[in-house]
Amino acid sequence: MFIIAVLLLLSTGLTVNSEIHSLRYIYTAFSKPVGLEGLHEFTAMGLLDNRMIDYFDSDNQTKVPKQDWMKERLPDDYWEKGTQSRKSKQQWFKVNIEILMKRMEQNDTNNHVLQWMHGCEGETQPNDTLKFKSGMDKYSYDGDDFLSFDDANSVWVAPITAAVLTKTKWDGVQVLKEYTKGYLENECMDWLNKFKEYGEQQLREASAPxxxxxxxxxxxxxxxxxxxxxxxxxxxxxxxxxxxxxxxxxxxxxxxxxxxxxxxxxxxxxxxxxxxxxxxxxxxxxxxxxxxxxxxxxxxxxxxxxxxxxxxxxxxxxxxxxxVVLLIVAGVVGVVVFLKFRNNVRSSVSHVPISINAAPLIVSSVPVTSTDNKGSDKSLSGSDSGGSDSGVSLGNASGPRETTSTPLLVENTDSVEEVLNVLIYCHY
Missing domain, CATH: 2.60.40.10 (Immunoglobulins)
Structure with a gap:
């Protein structure tokens, strides 16, 4: 039963009573409507210690809080910017699924799924803050690992031949690797500490069976x-x-x-x-x-x-x-497995959000904006602020930036500039 896949994904997390806390974002997109109740063509969600804290899907088109403290502590513009960011990501995923289908020489008879997971884990320190322990930035296609970032060695890992092209290009862009590593070890940890503080009381509340x-x-x-x-x-x-x-x-x-x-x-x-x-x-x-x-x-x-x-x-x-919750929170997980099995027989798809990280699997073309160094930041930027989709800041940024422009997605992956601009689709 495809729901089991969701359980396998969620069961890997640690409880909030342990010394390890985690913040993860999962995006899943299908090449066409799945046709199953509760599953959407595009889904995005944030998880704090494996508790869903925010959610967006292609049918409702609004990023919403899933915890009371998220709604109480974060301003309206946080959710507005987050909504716009996830709408942009929805477009990015749609275009890049088509690109991958061409790369894999697939047609649209079967359903295909592109997934991205990124986030960080922190270990509690004596002063109750969290210290970076590990980061993840992974992509998968049709339920199989496609590309991941090795944070320790700052290189992209391509487990399949079809991903080597992307790996080679991304490894050749030093700023992309530096940004990805910086996000996982610093910005993600900043938000993990902040969210942990915001939801501390609720996260510590125990409930009897x-x-x-x-x-x-x-x-x-x-x-x-x-x-x-x-x-x-x-x-x-x-x-x-x-x-x-x-x-x-x-x-x-x-x-x-x-x-x-x-x-x-x-x-x-x-x-x-x-x-x-x-x-x-x-x-x-x-x-x-x-x-x-x-x-x-x-x-x-x-x-x-x-x-x-x-x-x-x-x-x-x-x-x-x-x-209900499994279909909403990780419905994509089961579907990937189910659809992939069907693909082998006659259909296709798999349903486990496996990854998607700070850089699109292929590319997107968005102008690289920069300003002078007078207290501002150079940014390859855009996305939600904070726990939504933080902008990519490479300068003296005081906080996440948001872009209001709609990225132009293109198939041409030869441009290094496009690889850099892919950062606009980073986190949340």
Missing amino acids: QVFLFAKKTKIETNIMLTCLATGFYPKDITMNIKRNGRVLTEADGLVSSGVRPNDDDTHQIRKSVEILRNDPSTYTCQIIHKATGVDVENVWDRKIPDVPSDGPPALAVVAAVI
Whole structure:
């Protein structure tokens, strides 16, 4: 099921209770409408410690806050500039997907996806500030890695032949490498520190799990499926055990687990199930330990079995919520895998936002603006300010800059100037 891909992506993050915090931006664009509810031709989102903080899609055309503190602490023009920036990126992605399709000698029969992820991780210091730990700047095409930035060595890495052309050109532009490295290690960290401060109280709030233990019929009349569900908890670190007469059941007993999944309210859920005999007289319990909230409970199965084979109201409600958020937050992730599989058979596409970084995979042509050094900045610039799309500033900038011009996207990748101008599509 393609939603699993989203879980794999999100599961790589660390909880906010750890000493590592992260800020990431993910952009995903399809070559044509996907035709699946909840999925859009273009989607962009910001994630702070894997919690979505802002969102934009091609159907609603507005960048919006997804956390109360984002709305309260950032001015209206932040969201206005962010909206314009993401509209520009939407155009950039559309043009560059077409360029990549030509480079790959593909037609428009199948759907293709271009993705970009960039961001940084910081480690908490004694003064409660964050120190740069690592950065990422990656692109993917049809679910496969296309290009990434090696921050330690300041070079672009091309895992496939089709990306070598772009790698060669970008490696030859020193200012591009310097900017990318500078963004990851400095500007991204500035915003990560700021956002962490803004959302500190909310990010530290813990939420206790609700626990359900229920059974449903299976296709085998003599068997039933016993399920333990915990939902609504935060942070995501949790222990769940299903026990038979006090013994913890394992995969060897047929136990299956969903793993920890995100809900649509920034909390999480997990479920484990095991198929047992209907007339099994054993005592079955569900144990939940959530250290962050001090929860340590063990519920006993009441042996009730519904007449209709369903997951029951609690499960249905949670699953519906999870599906909604997964399709919105990382719907692109599952689709990429699903569509890519279909491509191999007859269709195409993959759905895991893998990357996209400070420079477009191909190019965009936008005039390089500069001013004198009188307290101003030289900038190859444009995009949201701050946590939206910060402008690319190479001079004495006091903060992110925004451009109001609409970039002209072109296919010609031979111009070094175009490679530089690609920076306008940088972050957020």
